[in-house]
């Protein structure tokens with residue numbers, strides 16, 4: 001299968017924060033942001049694989065900054081590494097300043113999607129070819145994150161997590 005770049009899966013979704021989507025402090029409700037990130041990331045995984053994709057795990061979410069009511073929020077997702085049937089997707093969340101139009105990074109997350117056939121069985125996806133420095137950094141660390149996710153899910157023995165062990169020896 002021919003390799004694809006992160007740019008080929010990049011998915012950008014921009015939307016407002018409405019009153020029904022906020023918590024009692026008038027900031028975006030965390031679950032609403034998770035759903036927006038899941039939607040953008042699943043489109044990115046679908047664009048990379050051109051298959052049906054399912055969310056296998058949410059590996060990391062950092063709610064670093066509250067997102068106030070009325071904000072214009074941009075969720076940007078791209079595949080950061082493809083394995084056999086699974087894909088790691090990085091999601092960056094930006095808020096746009098109303099007056100200057102400048103963007104501030106508010107949050108980020110890393111999701112794992114698996115491409116499946118019509119019966120739900122995992123199916124192979126194209127490899128990923130990173131281009132920019134940040135794409136290469138994310139690509140290089142992805143195997144470590146995959147192993148950590150599998151160990152936490154009880155699907156890999158810690159002793160088999162070679163990339164994780166390499167951090168400590």
Ligand SMILES: CC(C)(COP(=O)(O)OP(=O)(O)OC[C@H]1O[C@@H](n2cnc3c(N)ncnc32)[C@H](O)[C@@H]1OP(=O)(O)O)[C@@H](O)C(=O)NCCC(=O)NCCS
Pocket residue numbers: 054055056057082083084085086087112114116120122146149150153155
């Ligand atoms: C995700 C799913 C397809 C994996 O199926 P499975 O029978 O565990 O298949 P496998 O063990 O062969 O794993 C398939 C791939 O997923 C990866 N994977 C599975 N669980 C993972 C996890 N927790 N973290 C990271 N990767 C994971 C495996 O490493 C494997 O990757 P690879 O093929 O690239 O090497 C299956 O668990 C599923 O359908 N889950 C429900 C998904 C869903 O409905 N999501 C929406 C939430 S409501």
